[in-house]
Structures are given as structure tokens and as C-alpha cells.
Amino acid sequence: MVTLVLKFGCEMRRATITIGDDIEAQLDAWMLRQDAAPPLTAVVRTALKEFLALRGFAAPSGKLHITPSRKGSGSHDGSVEHDRYLAGK
Numbered sequence: 001m002v003t004l005v006l007k008f009g010c011e012m013r014r015a016t017i018t019i020g021d022d023i024e025a026q027l028d029a030w031m032l033r034q035d036a037a038p039p040l041t042a043v044v045r046t047a048l049k050e051f052l053a054l055r056g057f058a059a060p061s062g063k064l065h066i067t068p069s070r071k072g073s074g075s076h077d078g079s080v081e082h083d084r085y086l087a088g089k
Helices: 021-032 040-054 082-087
Strands: 002-008 013-019
Touching: 013 021, 021 040
Parallel strands: none
Antiparallel strands: 002 013
16 A cells, blocks of 8 residues: 655645555556656646546646537638637627
């Protein structure tokens, strides 16, 4: 078993987490496969961010993926004149 003390948020709250043997073994195996393993606190912080993002409480980590419309707007200058279009003029 591993016990971590983590800091959260702007005020750097701390939380003590006990990780069970099964998760510790999986985490150890993952860390061994990394060329340069990140600190355990960074791994837990990333896991919490993704956990919250999947439940709609935080922005997902990673790149923004924009899916273009199948049919365009019909305007060829939308990227240049976007303010005019949004203002409805």
C-alpha cells in the first residue's frame, strides 16, 4: 500500500490517499514503461482532472478537437468577418 499527500487548488489543499495493492501494482507497471516517469503526484492530479472532465466538472486535458460542419455556412469570409456575422450586420 502507498499513502500519498496531495495538494489541490489555489490554496493547495492536501489530501491523504491510500492506494490499494492492486492499483499500486498497475501504477508501478505503467511507471516502469515510461522513458521518464512523471512524479506520482502529477499522475494522480492528471487522473483526477480526467475523472472530473468525464463527469462534466472540468475542461478535458489535451488538445481541442473541432469537428467541421458537413455543410458550410455558405459564406466564404466567415473567418475574416466573424464579428460582423455575430453582430447580425
